[in-house]
Amino acid sequence: xxxxxxxxxxxxxxxxxxxxxxxxxxxxxxxxYWYRQDPGMGLRLIHYSVGEGTTAKGEVPDxxxxxxxxxxxxxxxxxxxxxxxxxxxxxxxxxxxSTGFHFxxxxxxxxxxxxxxxxx
Amino acid sequence: xxDVEQSLFLSVREGDSSVINCTYTDSSSTYLYWYKQEPxxxxxxxxxxxxxxxxxxxxxLTVLLNKKDKHLSLRIADTQTGxxxxxxxxxxxxxxxxxxxxxxxxxxxxx
Numbered sequence: 001x002x003x004x005x006x007x008x009x010x011x012x013x014x015x016x017x018x019x020x021x022x023x024x025x026x027x028x029x030x031x032x033y034w035y036r037q038d039p040g041m042g043l044r045l046i047h048y049s050v051g052e053g054t055t056a057k058g059e060v061p062d063x064x065x066x067x068x069x070x071x072x073x074x075x076x077x078x079x080x081x082x083x084x085x086x087x088x089x090x091x092x093x094x095x096x097x098s099t100g101f102h103f104x105x106x107x108x109x110x111x112x113x114x115x116x117x118x119x120x
Numbered sequence: 121x122x123d124v125e126q127s128l129f130l131s132v133r134e135g136d137s138s139v140i141n142c143t144y145t146d147s148s149s150t151y152l153y154w155y156k157q158e159p160x161x162x163x164x165x166x167x168x169x170x171x172x173x174x175x176x177x178x179x180x181l182t183v184l185l186n187k188k189d190k191h192l193s194l195r196i197a198d199t200q201t202g203x204x205x206x207x208x209x210x211x212x213x214x215x216x217x218x219x220x221x222x223x224x225x226x227x228x229x230x231x
Contacts, residue, residue, distance in 0.1 A: 004162075031217055042223030043163075043208070050217050058218070090162055106151050106170075107212040107219055111162035 002026050006091050006112035013081045013119045021076040021115050023091030031094045032074035033109065034058075034066060036087040043090070049074055081119045089115045126209050126222040133230055138199045140225045142192040142209030149211040152185060153219070154194045157206045166194070166207075196227075204229045 004025045013019055023032065034046040035058075045058030049068040063085060065077045074093075078085060092109040124144045132138045144152070150171050155163040169176045169183045169192075176183045182195040196203055209222040 033218070040223070043221045045218060048218060056217075092163075106168075107217070108153070108165055108168065109163075109219060111155075111164070113162045114160075 004091055004093055004110050004112040006089075006115050008115060009113065010116045011118070013078075013117065015082060015119060017081050017119075018077070018079050019081065019117075020078075021089055021091075021117075023074045023076070023093075023112060025072055025074075025091075025093040025110070027093060027095070027110065028071070029093035029095050029110075030071075031107070031109075032068065033092040033094075034064070034074065034076045035090045035092065036060065037090060037114075038087050046076065046089075081117075083119050085117065086119045087117060089117060123220045124209055124211055124222040126207075126225045128223065129226050129228070131228045131230065132199050134199060134201055136199055138194075138196040138203070138227055138229075140194045140196075140207050140209075140227065142194075142222055144190050144192065144209075144211050144220075146211065146213060146220075147190070148213050149190075150214050151212045152183075152192050153210040153212070154181075154183065155208040155210060155221075157208065157224070159205070163208060199227075199229050201229045201231060203227060 007022045033048040035043045044060045047066040049055045052071040055066045067075045091112045094109040126142050153168040154166045156166050157163045180197045184193045206224040208224045210219040
């Protein structure tokens with residue numbers, strides 16, 4: 001199994017350009033996530049999805065859009081890239097776990113290798 | 121303050137034990153996790169512990185949870201240079217579909 005695959009691995013954009021990052025998972029997971037990682041800031045959640053056709057905002061959603069048209073894919077779009085969006089982007093997926101009272105509490109996320117984006 | 125806090129850096133010598141600490145604020149946390157990130161790679165789950173447990177051991181890894189103080193630690197025995205990485209603490213809560221991550225602790229193991 002490939003697990004979680006992100007494309008592309010690297011990209012350089014000019015300010016104002018647009019692009020789409022693709023995340024694909026082959027584990028039949030319901031949940032998918034997009035994070036960005038910046039020095040000293042840890043991981044910050046951009047958007048996430050709890051199932052096909054659903055999306056929700058995370059901690060830092062501004063400037064990004066997402067779509068989950070197929071269960072296995074989660075797309076992150078930058079409509080007009082800005083230098084502040086220079087970062088490493090990670091996608092993750094997980095399954096829901098129901099253990100009685102602790103419904104959906106266990107959330108083991110599997111991460112892709114990341115996309116390194118520079119916006120000049 | 122931050123929901124999940126970790127010290128930023130830890131340096132140890134090869135063969136010593138490493139202890140990475142994490143504190144969290146939400147008493148409704150149900151599972152706590154440790155992830156490892158090697159240079160240039162994504163995060164990889166190391167281990168996790170259910171909130172009603174005090175300790176979990178897995179080979180060289182020992183996780184201790186003090187629920188009263190909301191303190192989690194990861195002990196790595198016989199630390200090797202290959203353990204050099206960033207270690208993230210994270211928590212999940214019942215009814216939520218997301219994890220809350222700490223900012224990560226960079227572990228540097230010197231020969």
